[in-house]
Structure formats: C-alpha cells, structure tokens
Amino acid sequence: MYLTRFRINTGRVGARKLLASPQAMHAAVMMSFAETLTPTDGPRVLWRLDRNGNAATHLCIVSPYRPDLTHLVEQAGWPTTARWETYDYTPFLKRLNAGDTWAFRLTANPVHHIRRNDTEPTKRTAHLTPIHQLRWLLDRQEASGFKITEKAQDKQLAQGLDTHDVLVHGRRQLRFSKGGKGHVTLVAVTFDGHLQITNADAFRAALTHGLGRGKAYGCGLMTLAPA
Template sequence: MYLTRFRINTARVTARRLLASPQNLHAAVMSSFAEAPPPAGDGGPRVLWRLDTTGDRAQTHLYIVSPDRPDLTHLVEQAGWPTTAPRGWTTYDYASLLTKINKGDRWRFRLTANPVHTARRRDDEPTKLTAHVGRTHQKQWLLDRQENAGFQIVEKPLEKRRLPEGDEHELVLHNRRQLTFRRGHPPKNVTLVTLTYDGLLEVTDPDAFRRTLTSGLGRAKAYGCGLMTLAPT
C-alpha cells in the first residue's frame, strides 16, 4: 500500500475544472495506474483519495491511498507546476505504518465523509438516501460506525467539556460542502454533501482498523470520501 501527496496549483484553469467535479478528479486519479486497480466492493484494499485545503495560503493537496504506486505525471502537467517541480508529488510506503498499528494506540485523524441515512417523507414512498444536516446526527453517523471500523473516538475529561451535552468527544466537524456535478451517459446532475471530521481515536481492533484505512469508510469513496489519514498525537 502507498500514500501519495500532491499539491494542486489552484491558479490554473485546468486545476479548477478538476476541483469543481469529483467525477473528473476521480477519472484523473484512476488514470495514475498502469494496471487497472482491483474492483471496488470486494472488501479489499482500493484506491481512495481526498482533497485538503490547509495553511495560511490556502494550499490544496490531493491525498491518495492505493495498492499500487501511482504516476501523477499527467496531473502535474494539468494541475501542478510542470517546469518548476518536475516530479510534483511524494509517495510513501503505507504498509510500514499499517504493520505498526496495535490495540490501544492513539492517533489524530482526519476523515472526509458523506454522512447519509435512508429516509422517506410518506409511508407509501420508497426510502432514499438523504444527507444528515444537524451536527448531532452528523457526529452520530461516525460514532455508529466506529466499533465495526476498529476504533473509538476518545472522550474528553469532564473538565474540558464546554457544553452540557454534545461535547463529550475529541472531535471537530468542519468544511461542510455541497457539490453538484454531472455523471453518466446521458449525463445527469448528482449532488454530493461532504463533511470533514478531525479528532483523536484509539484503536480497538487493529485488523478492522487496517481495513478501514485501506478500503475506506462510508459512501461516495469514488468521489473523495472515506479516506482516513493519521498523525501522531
């Protein structure tokens, strides 16, 4: 497994076109591999990606986790700095980190996800996927998945809780986005709501947690959701 980091030159028109469409960016990411990645849905490792905008200069980075090492030459040409940064990306051996994960380890994490649930307006209507709107339900979406995903969000000490309820966990929700793009043939409009979670977790099941890191969490994995990255506490 590999973890790749690529900085996007947001001043370029082609870069802005990629950023505006998860469908186009997904296609660009998948074009980074000479051999077709393993099919999604088999529960094994898959290609995951995420966009992060951080820093005082609002730098935008693309992160990719993949079973094979990617070649992002085409992305450097379309959305990077082809003359001043000929390579333009950094790829790390992700497997070495995965093998060091143990029960009880604590990690800072970031996850961009598509927190949805099934709902219907009337009893005679079929259920449909609907995005969670309130922060309480958005937070609960992640808490409901933590056990099967092999981790638990660390709870704050009582003296650090600022609210009487809803502030029990080391978790921050931010950067809610609603994206509308076109997909399919004939093309149809698709609306995707994403949310970023930053927090502190403790590993409870190393094998399940490794699966979460390599196969993703939640829906819309092809469109920049589901990739959890870690940092030391």
C-alpha cells in the same frame, strides 16, 4: 499499499477545472495507474482534497498500486519545480496496534435512509447538522476498529453535547454531472479529532477500504498523524 501527497497549483486553469468537479478529479486520479483496476472486495483507490489554512491545497491518495501523477503535474502542478510524494504505506499499517492513540482526519459523506410513510420506499438523504454527522461517525466506530476519544468534562463547551474530541467542519455540497446519466449531489464534511484503535485488523480495513459512501468522489479516506 501506497500513500501519496500532491500539492495542487490552484492558480492554473486546469487545476480549477479539477477542483470544481469531483467526477473530473476521480477520472484524473484513476488515470494515475497503469494497472487495470476492477471492483473487488480488497483495498481500493481512495482520495481526498485537503485545503489548509495557508491556502495550500493537497490531493491525498491511498492506493494498492504506486501512482504516476505526471499528467496531474502538467495539468495542475508545477512541472519544472515540484512533483509528488509517495510512501510505502504497508509497513505503517502493520505497526498499528490496539490501544494506539492517533490524531485523524476523515472527509466523508454521512447519509441515512428515510421515508415519510410505510407505503413509500426508503430514500437516501444526507445528514445536514454537525450533531447528526458526528452520530453517523460514532455509529461506525466499533465496526471500524476504533473509538473516538472523549473529552474531560472541564474541556466540554456544552456538557453532555460536546463529549467527543472531534471537530466537524468544512461542510460542502457537491453537485456534478455523471457521464450523461443526470446529476449527482452529495454532502461532504471533514472530521478532525483523536481516536484509539480497538481492533487493529478492522481498523486497517477501514483505512484501506474507506468509510461510508461517495468514495469515488473524494469521501471515505481517513489519514492519521501523531496524537
């Protein structure tokens, strides 16, 4: 597995086109691999856009193969002064153990299924409020091998409601055309917080397979940093 980070030159026309279309960005990411990538039950290519407070925008990629981002540098980077950084992710994944505590970032597409009455089929729809988006993540933590850290009572802004050490922010609605098959609309949000690993194998699977839906469009990738 490999972890790649590439800074996007947002002043370039090509960069703005990619940032405006998750479908175009997905295609550009997949062009980074010489290998033929077919759907399997194994690790997949995950990507995420991080827009930081200093106006820097980075593309993060986790992949089973080493990528070549030359085309992205030419289209959306600094061809003569900057490249990209790729790290061997496998040794880090192997060092993860139950009980470890990490800071994390995840961009995801929290959805649920609803229907108005018993005669209608269920319909997938996005969670729109932070409390329901957080509940979506909490519902997946046990199966994914982690537990989000809980806040001490004196750190809670509203006792009983602000109980977990996680910030839900950056909600954005993505709408784009999917290869002439109509439009796709999804809601993406970013979670920043702290977690503790409870099952290392399940957690490694979550890091390399992704969480939730919309993985082809910049959702599902969780990354870690020292707590």
